Amino acid sequence: xxxxxxxxxxxxxxxxxxxxxxxxxxxxxxxxxxxxxxxxxxxxxxxxxxxxxxxxxxxxxxxxxxxxxxxxxxxxxxxxxxxxxxxxxxxxxxxxxxxxxxxxxxxxxxxxxxxxxxxxxxxxxxxxxxxxxxxxxxxxxxxxxxxxxxxxxxxxxxxxxxxxxxxxxxxxxxxxxxxxxxxxxxxxxxxxxxxxxxxxxxxxxxxxxxxxxxxxxxxxxxxxxxxxxxxxxxxxxxxxxxxxxxxxxxxxxxxxxxxxxxxxxxxxxxx
Numbered sequence: 001x002x003x004x005x006x007x008x009x010x011x012x013x014x015x016x017x018x019x020x021x022x023x024x025x026x027x028x029x030x031x032x033x034x035x036x037x038x039x040x041x042x043x044x045x046x047x048x049x050x051x052x053x054x055x056x057x058x059x060x061x062x063x064x065x066x067x068x069x070x071x072x073x074x075x076x077x078x079x080x081x082x083x084x085x086x087x088x089x090x091x092x093x094x095x096x097x098x099x100x101x102x103x104x105x106x107x108x109x110x111x112x113x114x115x116x117x118x119x120x121x122x123x124x125x126x127x128x129x130x131x132x133x134x135x136x137x138x139x140x141x142x143x144x145x146x147x148x149x150x151x152x153x154x155x156x157x158x159x160x161x162x163x164x165x166x167x168x169x170x171x172x173x174x175x176x177x178x179x180x181x182x183x184x185x186x187x188x189x190x191x192x193x194x195x196x197x198x199x200x201x202x203x204x205x206x207x208x209x210x211x212x213x214x215x216x217x218x219x220x221x222x223x224x225x226x227x228x229x230x231x232x233x234x235x236x237x238x239x240x241x242x243x244x245x246x247x248x249x250x251x252x253x254x255x256x257x258x259x260x261x262x263x264x265x266x267x268x269x270x271x
Contacts, residue, residue, distance in 0.1 A: 080101060127174045
C-alpha cells in the first residue's frame with residue numbers, strides 16, 4: 001500500500017512520500033488512465049467477455065478492485081446493471097461482480113445446443129461467427145459433415161443455395177459465405193435505393209402528365225368558346241347582309257343607317 005511506503009524526504013520533513021513512491025503512484029495512475037475502453041458486455045457469452053477484460057487489466061497492470069469494477073460497470077447494458085445493482089457500492093468486489101454476471105447470463109450447454117441445432121435464422125451474426133458459436137457448444141464427437149448440415153440450415157436461403165455446393169474446409173466455406181452475404185446485402189441496399197428513385201421519377205412523370213392534360217383541356221375549352229362566338233357573330237352578320245329584293249342597294253348594304261334610297265324601295269314602309 002502507498003501508506004506503508006511513506007518516509008521522510010531528503011530534507012528530513014516527516015510524513016512526506018519518497019520519490020520512488022511518487023513514481024510508482026504516477027505509473028499506476030497513467031496505466032489506469034490509458035486503459036482501452038472495454039467492449040459492450042456480451043450477455044450471450046459472459047465468460048468469454050471476462051477473458052477479454054482480464055487480459056486488458058493484466059496488460060495495464062490493474063489489480064485493484066475499484067478501477068476494474070468501474071470499467072466493467074461502464075460496459076454493462078441496462079439489463080446487466082440491474083442484475084448486479086445490489087452489489088454496487090464503495091467496497092464492491094471485482095470477483096463477486098464477475099461471478100454474478102457470469103452466473104446470471106451463462107446459458108447451460110444443453111440449452112445452447114438446442115438453440116444451435118433447432119431451425120431458425122442466424123440473427124445478426126456472420127456465417128463464420130455462427131460456425132464458431134456452433135463449434136463451441138456442439139459435442140466434440142460431431143464431425144464436420146454433420147456440423148455442416150446444421151450450419152447450412154441456419155443460413156439465409158439465397159446464401160445457402162450458393163455455398164452448399166462449394167468444396168473446401170467448412171471454415172473456408174464459412175468465410176466465402178461471409179463475402180457472399182456482404183455482396184448480397186450491398187445489392188439489396190442498392191435495389192431499395194433504386195426502387196425509391198424509380199418511384200419518385202414515376203410520381204414526377206405522372207404529375208407532369210396530369211398537368212399537361214389539364215392545360216390541354218383548358219385550351220380546348222377556350223378554343224371551343226371562341227369558335228362558338230365566331231359562329232354566332234357570323235350568323236348575325238349574314239342575316240343582316242342578306243339582300244332583300246324589295247330594298248334598294250343602299251338599304252340592303254347599310255340598313256337603317258343608309259343615307260340614300262333608290263326607287264323602287266320598300267325599306268321605309270316595311271320598317
